[in-house]
Each structure stands twice: as C-alpha cells, then as structure tokens.
Amino acid sequence: MLRQRGEKQADGKWFLPPAERNKGPILDVLSRVLPTRGVVLEIASGTGQHVVHFAKALPGLTWQPSDPDPELRESIALRVREEQLANVNPPIELDVTGFPWPLQTTDAVVCINLIHVAPWSATLALFKGTRALLPTEHVLFLYGPYRRFGGHTSKSNEQFDSDLSAHDPEWGLRDLEAVSEAAASSGFLLAEIVEMPANNFSLIFKRT
Numbered sequence: 482m483l484r485q486r487g488e489k490q491a492d493g494k495w496f497l498p499p500a501e502r503n504k505g506p507i508l509d510v511l512s513r514v515l516p517t518r519g520v521v522l523e524i525a526s527g528t529g530q531h532v533v534h535f536a537k538a539l540p541g542l543t544w545q546p547s548d549p550d551p552e553l554r555e556s557i558a559l560r561v562r563e564e565q566l567a568n569v570n571p572p573i574e575l576d577v578t579g580f581p582w583p584l585q586t587t588d589a590v591v592c593i594n595l596i597h598v599a600p601w602s603a604t605l606a607l608f609k610g611t612r613a614l615l616p617t618e619h620v621l622f623l624y625g626p627y628r629r630f631g632g633h634t635s636k637s638n639e640q641f642d643s644d645l646s647a648h649d650p651e652w653g654l655r656d657l658e659a660v661s662e663a664a665a666s667s668g669f670l671l672a673e674i675v676e677m678p679a680n681n682f683s684l685i686f687k688r689t
C-alpha cells in the first residue's frame with residue numbers, strides 16, 4: 482500500500498514520517514477553526530499520530546478516530562492507550578464510500594491526506610457523508626496536496642502525482658477548484674484556504 486500505513490514498529494504501532502512533520506502546523510490551524518467543545522470525527526486517521534497529538538493539545542474536544550484498515554485501527558488504539566487519553570473514543574471502522582456511516586452526528590470533521598489516495602468517488606462520498614452528520618456552519622477540515630488552476634504547485638507534487646497514478650490510475654492529486662465545486666454541490670462553502678509547509682493546503686469548509 483503506497484504511503485498508506487508507513488512503517489510497522491516492533492510494538493505494533495504504525496508510523497508515517499510526514500505525519501510527525503505536519504502535525505504541528507495542522508494543529509495550529511485546527512486550534513483556530515475548531516470549536517472549543519464537542520466531538521470531532523477524524524476520517525482516515527491512519528497510524529493515530531495525528532489524533533493523539535491533537536487530543537493532547539485540545540482537551541476540551543472529544544476525538545473520534547476512524548479508518549477502514551483494521552491494522553491501523555489497532556495502531557490508533559495502541560497509541561491512545563499508551564498516552565492514556567480520556568478524550569479519544571475507540572477507533573471505528575469507517576470507509577467514506579460505505580453508507581450509512583456508523584454515527585449520526587458530530588461537531589466537526591477532520592480528514593487529512595485521504596482524497597489523493599482514493600478514487601474521486603471517495604471525495605464525493607466524503608462530502609455526502611459529512612453533510613448528513615454536520616450541523617449548519619460547522620467545519621469540515623481537509624488537508625493535503627492539491628493542484629491549483631490546472632497545474633501542480635511544485636515539481637515534487639508533480640512527481641508524487643505520477644507515482645500515485647502509476648500505483649492506481651484512480652488515485653492522484655485533485656484540483657482544488659474541482660474539490661471546491663464538488664463541496665459546493667454538496668452544501669459546503671470553502672471558507673478559507675491556508676498554505677501549509679511542503680506544498681500542502683488546509684481547506685476549511687463550512688456546512689451551509
């Protein structure tokens with residue numbers, strides 16, 4: 482699986498080096514745009530590095546990690562147990578394309594580095610599923626690399642895009658404008674674009 486899980490450590494946890502590098506900059510944005518209380522659903526939680534970091538820094542929120550991959554859910558559970566975090570629920574199995582999603586409501590949705598490692602149908606499903614959960618004005622946060630105005634924002638993203646489509650022709654960097662249009666059709670307004678390190682972007686959508 483290309484860059485999906487990273488390395489498995491001897492203790493059973495999975496580790497992705499980019500998650501270690503980007504968790505700080507992402508937290509800076511989340512601290513500003515998330516509510517101070519309530520439940521945050523994280524989609525495609527992966528190794529659990531992010532949710533543990535965010536839950537420690539934002540203790541007023543209850544975090545709900547999820548991933549379709551059972552090995553990654555185990556990794557998340559191990560990290561949460563190790564850190565003894567009371568504000569993280571056990572990880573749930575959630576594939577964005579499988580409806581109905583296994584929860585009824587949430588106060589915010591965070592999804593990091595999913596939509597380029599899944600078919601476009603997953604992006605559409607992400608908006609459809611989130612729309613069913615999220616109250617008006619609440620935040621859907623997406624993070625990842627995107628193409629902008631029909632082109633790549635860096636040589637390294639262009640290379641990454643070719644690697645992704647060589648691995649699976651349905652994977653690849655999405656056009657930020659196409660994502661925004663799909664979001665608008667599903668009832669989300671792109672409220673803010675934040676340029677992030679390493680040619681990534683944070684996209685803050687609000688449910689209209």
Ligand SMILES: C[S@@+](CC[C@H](N)C(=O)[O-])C[C@H]1O[C@@H](n2cnc3c(N)ncnc32)[C@H](O)[C@@H]1O
Pocket residue numbers: 484485486497500524525526527528531548549550553575576577578592593594595598599603
């Ligand atoms: C590149 S990893 C990103 C993991 C983590 N968010 C991070 O940034 O370190 C992509 C993640 O998407 C998950 N994933 C793939 N297809 C999915 C789908 N259809 N619905 C939900 N998650 C999916 C994978 O299991 C994996 O954990």
